[in-house]
Amino acid sequence: MYQANYILCQNQDPSFSERTEKLKKYKDLPILLLQLATAANFLSPVSSRFGQWERHPSGWESFIACEAQLNSFAPERIVPILAIASTVPEIIFSIMSILGFKTRIAASGAASLTFVFAMTMTYSFGVKLPLNYGVRRLHIGVSSSDDAFLPLES
Secondary structure, eight states: OHHHHHHHHHHHOTTHHHHHHHHHHTTTHHHHHHHHHHHHHHHHHHHHHTTOOSSSOOOHHHHHHHHHHHTTTSOGGGHHHHHHHHHHHHHHHHHHHHHTSSHHHHHHHHHHHHHHHHHHHHHHHOSHHHHHHHHHTTSSSOOOOGGGGSOOOO
């Protein structure tokens, strides 16, 4: 019965198949936009660490200081290693997302990196700051922006 109504509607509306073809054609557009947004979200703080933002470069030393605050549980001598260990995957997953190369791995890696960042932020600063930070940045997840580690003033 349902199939008969579907066929009847399809036959009565000549643009039905055109509309479904358009939907099929553009179904991957939101995924592409999400990939590009994730890549930009990861590359922006990385470029700031390397002084690529002209107006507001933070620099590598500032990032190391923020990493020390974020990873308060880690010995001070391994903080630079942790900084490199967070920066390299950000670059790799961003490039993979932009190129559309192994996107499932890039998405899983980016999600894992974001989760680890959120957990270390929660451990070091408590539950409230990561939740506030996610709302302030107006996106789901957390990026490793250099100013994120500083306590928020109410």
